[in-house]
Amino acid sequence: MTDFATPAPQLNAPAPAFNAPTTHGPKTLADYAGKWLILFSHPADFTPVCTTEFIAFAKKHDAFAARGAELLGLSIDSHYSHIAWMLNIKEKFGVEIRFPIIADLSMTVARAYGMIQPGASDTSAVRATFLIDPEGKLRAMVYYPMIAGRSVDEIYRLLVALQTADANKCAMPESWQPGDAVIVPPPATAAAALARAGEGYDTVDWYYSTRAL
Structure with a gap:
């Protein structure tokens, strides 16, 4: 049965607040104000797929x-x-x-973030990852099934892409990596579309232009 009491988290909306016990003491969402937060859930400790994911996150910690x-x-x-x-x-x-690591025995945080997925897991959190920006807005959500480990490198790439897009008012093409060209926002008017070809971008057509950073 769907739980309508807890609304699903929404992209570009404030991330659900939490106050949770962790292995580093109590943590709240407000503790991370001014920083990006990568909040990620795993089904259970002492399980092989989760172990590989935690090792990957730990190795990428400094990055x-x-x-x-x-x-x-x-x-x-x-x-x-x-x-x-x-x-x-x-x-x-x-x-x-x-x-x-949050100890979420009450499933309070897991339910607030939609980590409990009926049909996939009723008592464990699925492999969910949430990227929360310095203003506390939820900028990305990525869900993986129980049987397939997530790519930590892709989560890091997504973080870099979001930060680069914010700083440069642009969008990123498929599989974008730092140093690649970025997509210029399409023109919003017919007149701007006609002028796009002469604006100095690498333009394929009025709606598709790229530039180097």
Whole structure:
């Protein structure tokens, strides 16, 4: 049954507020004001796919931090389970988990963010990732099924693309990488469309122009 009491999170709307216990102490959404936040859920501690994802996030930790982004994990497990799993990853894989993990036993945060997907998971959070900007707006949501691990490199690329688009008032083509040309916003009037060819962009047609940054 669909839970209509909790509205689904919406892109470009304020991210749902939370106040949650984590492995680094209590955390709220307000704690991340002025920074980008990558909030991501996983189904359960001590599971193989989740372990590969956490290792990938941990290895990319410094790259996210260099972009002004914090990492915050979540699963419907206890503090003790999180801590034991973190220690196990360090012992068995040689990777230290330096970011906090929410212990969401009540499923409060998971439900607020739509991490519980009936038909896929009723008691565990699916592989959901949320990119929240420094103003607390939800800028991107990515959901993966339980059986397929997400690409941390793609999440990082998406962060860079959003930041670059914000700074340069542009859009990004498919598989855009830093250094690639970006898309110029299409003209909004017929007169502007007629003038587009002479504006100095790499123009294929009035609606499709690119430029270097």
